Amino acid sequence: MAKDFLKGAKDHYDVVVIGSGLAGMTSANVLARQGRSVLLLEQHYQLGGMATWFKRRNKHIFDISLHGFPHGMVKSCRKYWTKDIADSIIQLKGIRFENPQFSVRTTFDRENFSQILEERFGVSKETIQRFFDTARSMNFFDDQAKTTGELFEEFFPGRDDIIRFLMEPITYANGSTLEDPAITYGIVFSNFMHKGVFTFEGGTDVLVSKMKDELEKNGVDLRIRTLVEKIEITDGKVTGVVVNGRRIGCGALISNANVKSTVLNLVGEDKFEKEFVEEAKAVRLNNSSCQVYLALKPGESFPDQGDLLFHSEHTGFDIDAMLSRNISSRTFSFYYPKTRPGHDRYVVVSSTNANYEDWKNLSEEEYKAAKEEMIESTIDCLEKYVPGVREQLDHVEASTPRTFEFYTRHLNGASFGTKFEGLEVSKKLPEQIGGLYHAGSVGIIMSGWLGAVNYGVIVSNEVDKYLTPSPVNA
Numbered sequence: 470m471a472k473d474f475l476k477g478a479k480d481h482y483d484v485v486v487i488g489s490g491l492a493g494m495t496s497a498n499v500l501a502r503q504g505r506s507v508l509l510l511e512q513h514y515q516l517g518g519m520a521t522w523f524k525r526r527n528k529h530i531f532d533i534s535l536h537g538f539p540h541g542m543v544k545s546c547r548k549y550w551t552k553d554i555a556d557s558i559i560q561l562k563g564i565r566f567e568n569p570q571f572s573v574r575t576t577f578d579r580e581n582f583s584q585i586l587e588e589r590f591g592v593s594k595e596t597i598q599r600f601f602d603t604a605r606s607m608n609f610f611d612d613q614a615k616t617t618g619e620l621f622e623e624f625f626p627g628r629d630d631i632i633r634f635l636m637e638p639i640t641y642a643n644g645s646t647l648e649d650p651a652i653t654y655g656i657v658f659s660n661f662m663h664k665g666v667f668t669f670e671g672g673t674d675v676l677v678s679k680m681k682d683e684l685e686k687n688g689v690d691l692r693i694r695t696l697v698e699k700i701e702i703t704d705g706k707v708t709g710v711v712v713n714g715r716r717i718g719c720g721a722l723i724s725n726a727n728v729k730s731t732v733l734n735l736v737g738e739d740k741f742e743k744e745f746v747e748e749a750k751a752v753r754l755n756n757s758s759c760q761v762y763l764a765l766k767p768g769e770s771f772p773d774q775g776d777l778l779f780h781s782e783h784t785g786f787d788i789d790a791m792l793s794r795n796i797s798s799r800t801f802s803f804y805y806p807k808t809r810p811g812h813d814r815y816v817v818v819s820s821t822n823a824n825y826e827d828w829k830n831l832s833e834e835e836y837k838a839a840k841e842e843m844i845e846s847t848i849d850c851l852e853k854y855v856p857g858v859r860e861q862l863d864h865v866e867a868s869t870p871r872t873f874e875f876y877t878r879h880l881n882g883a884s885f886g887t888k889f890e891g892l893e894v895s896k897k898l899p900e901q902i903g904g905l906y907h908a909g910s911v912g913i914i915m916s917g918w919l920g921a922v923n924y925g926v927i928v929s930n931e932v933d934k935y936l937t938p939s940p941v942n943a
């Protein structure tokens with residue numbers, strides 16, 4: 470008989486959270502600490518969503534999305550998770566750019582970027598200061614008509630080398646482009662510039678296991694391999710979910726699944742106002758990713774290559790080239806034994822932004838060949854930095870937008886949720902249906918590790934308010 474992954478689950482919880490991405494887990498943790506009974510349902514066999522890892526023969530461990538996040542994660546983890554988690558967050562100081570226009574190494578903070586902009590790119594101190602101050606002062610309520618491209622044109626007209634320096638890492642971090650609202654750039658860029666790029670020492674597996682312990686300590690009922698099929702709505706309010714064929718009731722629900730699939734599939738169009746459905750349908754998904762995972766044989770190593778290397782072969786910032794299956798841009802993340810204390814392996818993960826469309830219709834044969842080609846060209850490219858690495862390799866494999874779609878159920882394998890307009894739809898959900906919330910990657914600002922955690926906190930506070938009877942009604 471099939472195992473019952475809901476064995477012992479109650480028939481009703483204050484809150485059901487669908488999905489254990491960083492936003493979903495954080496919401497669950499905050500609400501459980503506030504004394505709510507919380508059920509966290511995850512369709513995959515491990516927690517974490519995109520914050521994930523996998524293990525292979527010979528004790529190799531690969532992190533999928535642990536490449537770098539802003540310092541703000543320390544404060545968020547200390548406040549909403551544990552001091553222990555916050556204390557394991559360390560800075561990555563070796564960020565490199567290698568492209569036909571420049572070769573630069575940076576600590577990726579305001580001081581060092583200012584110096585490079587002045588000395589390497591010849592920008593005046595005054596312009597640099599004004600640019601940083603403008604980006605820093607941007608907030609969510611600003612004019613959203615100005616695009617990132619227009620922002621750059623205002624400060625660095627005609628300088629595609631500077632645009633690439635300022636923009637390429639952010640595009641890798643959240644899929645944003647020059648056509649997106651400037652605030653999405655300004656907020657994310659300033660978050661990084663505040664203190665630099667950070668990572669979790671120990672790897673994603675350790676982080677998620679610590680989060681799991683904390684969730685359990687706070688009484689969250691965690692269930693893996695539980696696919697939510699439907700969100701139940703009664704008289705305009707959320708009343709439960711159907712999961713693995715069973716109905717479970719709830720007072721409020723947070724969906725950490727993609728906002729479009731939450732509205733259009735899990736709830737269903739007929740439960741919303743027509744205009745809202747149109748708005749949700751119009752939300753554009755963000756791009757997806759490809760990755761190549763390369764592990765060196767036990768005992769093999771490479772000299773210091775920095776932590777993150779933005780490699781590109783084309784000139785200027787070119788989003789189409791960055792997304793193309795004909796890869797000319799890659800971000801290499803280098804993992805050393807120090808990344809995972811106690812583990813002696815050297816690993817490289819190569820990440821590329823990618824279009825789902827380029828991969829979805831390939832036959833199985835074409836798909837296999839395309840992955841093989843991607844692996845080969847990635848090793849060739851890595852050889853430029855680590856000569857002889859091909860002979861040192863023990864394990865190599867690749868993932869594509871199809872892989873991300875399969876494991877997370879994100880439409881089109883979107884790595885960073887939706888474009889900016891998704892945030893509006895996400896925020897308006899509870900106005901449409903009482904007790905229905907979404908916390909997860911939307912709108913660039915609310916995606917990435919820090920954005921997801923912070924959005925989880927914001928939404929859990931909204932849920933708490935919804936579940937707390939007002940004094941008049943109590």
Ligand SMILES: Cc1cc2nc3c(=O)[nH]c(=O)nc-3n(C[C@H](O)[C@H](O)[C@H](O)COP(=O)(O)OP(=O)(O)OC[C@H]3O[C@@H](n4cnc5c(N)ncnc54)[C@H](O)[C@@H]3O)c2cc1C
Pocket residue numbers: 487488489490491492493510511512513516517518519520533534535536537538642695696697698725726727758760820873876877878879884885886908909910916917918919921
């Ligand atoms: C290749 C790659 C590299 C990245 N690099 C970085 C980086 O360097 N820095 C950074 O900050 N961010 C990075 N990110 C982005 C970051 O990982 C994500 O933005 C963040 O982890 C998303 O968290 P989330 O809470 O939105 O949910 P997700 O991680 O998207 O999780 C959603 C969860 O919901 C579950 N789910 C969906 N539907 C159902 C259902 N019906 N029933 C049950 N469960 C369901 C899924 O299985 C999944 O576990 C990267 C992402 C990718 C793919």
